[in-house]
Amino acid sequence: MSRRPLVLALAAMLALGSPSPAAAYLKFGARVGETVVDVKWTAASLPYFITERGVPGVDAFQFRDVVARAFATWTAAEAETPSFAFQGFTVAAPLSSDGRSTLGFLDRPDLDRVLGATVFLLDGNTGAILESDIFFNTRFTWSVAPGGEPGRVDLESVATHEIGHLLGLGHSALGETEVVGDGRRVIASGAVMFPIAFSAGSISDRVLQPDDVAGLLQLYPAPGAVTRLGGVRGRVTRAGRGLFGVHVAAFNPTTGVIIGGFTLGDDGEFVIAGLEPGPYILRAEPLDDADVEGFFSERTVDIDFGVTYAPRLVVAPAGGTSAPVEIQVRPR
Amino acid sequence: MQVLLTACLLVVAAAHLTATTYLPASFNQIVAESSTIVYGRVAGVRAAWSDDRRTIDSFVTVQAVDYLKGARGATLLFRVPGGQVGDRVMVIPGVPSFREGDLVVVFLKGATPAIPHPVGLAQGVFRVIPDPRSGTPLVVPPPIVARGGTARIGRGDPARGPVPFTAFAAEVRGFVEGAR
Numbered sequence: 233m234s235r236r237p238l239v240l241a242l243a244a245m246l247a248l249g250s251p252s253p254a255a256a257y258l259k260f261g262a263r264v265g266e267t268v269v270d271v272k273w274t275a276a277s278l279p280y281f282i283t284e285r286g287v288p289g290v291d292a293f294q295f296r297d298v299v300a301r302a303f304a305t306w307t308a309a310e311a312e313t314p315s316f317a318f319q320g321f322t323v324a325a326p327l328s329s330d331g332r333s334t335l336g337f338l339d340r341p342d343l344d345r346v347l348g349a350t351v352f353l354l355d356g357n358t359g360a361i362l363e364s365d366i367f368f369n370t371r372f373t374w375s376v377a378p379g380g381e382p383g384r385v386d387l388e389s390v391a392t393h394e395i396g397h398l399l400g401l402g403h404s405a406l407g408e409t410e411v412v413g414d415g416r417r418v419i420a421s422g423a424v425m426f427p428i429a430f431s432a433g434s435i436s437d438r439v440l441q442p443d444d445v446a447g448l449l450q451l452y453p454a455p456g457a458v459t460r461l462g463g464v465r466g467r468v469t470r471a472g473r474g475l476f477g478v479h480v481a482a483f484n485p486t487t488g489v490i491i492g493g494f495t496l497g498d499d500g501e502f503v504i505a506g507l508e509p510g511p512y513i514l515r516a517e518p519l520d521d522a523d524v525e526g527f528f529s530e531r532t533v534d535i536d537f538g539v540t541y542a543p544r545l546v547v548a549p550a551g552g553t554s555a556p557v558e559i560q561v562r563p564r
Numbered sequence: 565m566q567v568l569l570t571a572c573l574l575v576v577a578a579a580h581l582t583a584t585t586y587l588p589a590s591f592n593q594i595v596a597e598s599s600t601i602v603y604g605r606v607a608g609v610r611a612a613w614s615d616d617r618r619t620i621d622s623f624v625t626v627q628a629v630d631y632l633k634g635a636r637g638a639t640l641l642f643r644v645p646g647g648q649v650g651d652r653v654m655v656i657p658g659v660p661s662f663r664e665g666d667l668v669v670v671f672l673k674g675a676t677p678a679i680p681h682p683v684g685l686a687q688g689v690f691r692v693i694p695d696p697r698s699g700t701p702l703v704v705p706p707p708i709v710a711r712g713g714t715a716r717i718g719r720g721d722p723a724r725g726p727v728p729f730t731a732f733a734a735e736v737r738g739f740v741e742g743a744r
Binding site: 260271325327328329342343344345346347349350351352353354355356357362397402403408409410411412415416417418419427428429479517518519520521523524525526532535536537538539564 | 587588589590591593597617618619645646648650651652653654655656657658659660661673674681683684685686687689691693704706707713714715716717718719720721722724725726
């Protein structure tokens with residue numbers, strides 16, 4: 233039997249017939265043999281090192297402090313995440329495959345347009361994480377100014393996003409872009425885990441949004457949250473057939489909060505958990521404005537349909553999930 | 565109700581402007597930054613440790629069907645970070661992965677003798693899939709506006725969707741020739 237571990241969306245787990253229901257947030261999995269395992273930390277504490285290297289405007293000590301704040305942002309959320317323990321500085325750069333999880337600056341001219349990235353080294357037999365490094369590309373100018381600096385990328389914002397990946401979260405599709413002149417820019421986003429960078433100088437991604445926390449709770453559930461929060465579930469179909477990779481946004485008209493998810497199997501089913509109890513308006517939309525590769529590996533997604541709303545309000549009950557709702561979409 | 569929800573979504577979202585990881589490129593930027601744009605079928609993928617054994621890269625061989633910019637020959641090799649060597653797997657979320665047989669259009673950066681890489685990683689990779697009814701190769705194009713134009717990119721826009729590869733190729737060549 234060939235073994236071909238790959239990064240997959242959780243979708244793969246469903247496609248392979250996992251018996252356990254799964255929420256619709258994207259998280260990472262690795263295929264081991266015929267099964268897919270979550271790429272997530274199981275230890276209570278995660279030791280990490282910082283590369284002893286600065287860049288203009290950011291020295292290694294400032295880098296250490298910013299990273300600590302970004303870790304604290306995630307650990308402060310209502311979830312049972314591992315604790316993160318700074319072990320010291322190292323001369324080793326990120327991506328050193330040395331068994332240590334290392335964060336630091338790295339010159340990667342080949343990864344043009346990539347501000348930072350999280351890299352996992354896995355055991356190909358078990359899917360266990362051996363280490364996870366995060367690098368920040370020195371091709372960009374960075375800032376640690378409390379209020380941000382025009383023209384400079386906010387290190388804490390990018391670190392917060394990348395640590396979300398390190399925890400096992402995939403990308404969120406809660407965001408919108410526009411093309412202006414010769415460029416493309418983000419005009420709105422509802423998640424730190426939205427993959428596209430906002431303009432340099434923005435510090436918005438230092439703060440988690442409900443979508444981020446909902447995803448985190450899926451990976452690291454806290455008992456209190458499980459009983460307090462609820463979820464919605466349903467299926468997106470076209471001509472009676474389930475669709476894969478449909479983005480479903482759950483909008484709470486009372487609080488204004490939006491949390492997104494995806495249909496993650498050929499049956500078109502989705503579950504969006506981590507919701508405050510109450511009524512939700514559900515909207516299914518095609519992922520046709522994004523780089524799908526940044527969301528799903530190995531799969532193409534269904535996009536031949538228009539934005540469609542659920543036929544009724546769906547109520548998320550505390551400690552449970554709603555009755556299923558079917559969202560029937562039509563070809564464009 | 566639809567209008568109301570759309571308005572609510574925009575208002576709420578606009579109050580929280582965020583995003584990170586990579587800088588988005590417009591389509592004409594992707595075309596301009598590409599030294600080679602190839603349409604072809606993946607003939608093989610091989611992963612290897614870097615010379616210093618620090619990282620794993622995957623080397624993708626493409627059997628070229630057509631070049632939309634910068635022809636390189638019947639086959640072409642490019643690389644993406646990550647891959648599996650033995651029992652070690654290096655994965656980088658958001659980096660495109662390839663399998664033998666995949667039909668793709670790849671926008672590549674890097675001049676010979678360097679091994680090129682996709683422009684902006686996932687931003688420079690487009691899957692080609694056959695129309696389930698006619699078999700016509702289809703591509704989902706990125707948001708495209710004329711040079712100097714402005715357009716908000718909404719999901720489910722009826723004017724957008726999969727297009728035949730030939731139409732996509734003509735669009736790309738239009739940018740290459742500076743016609744747009």
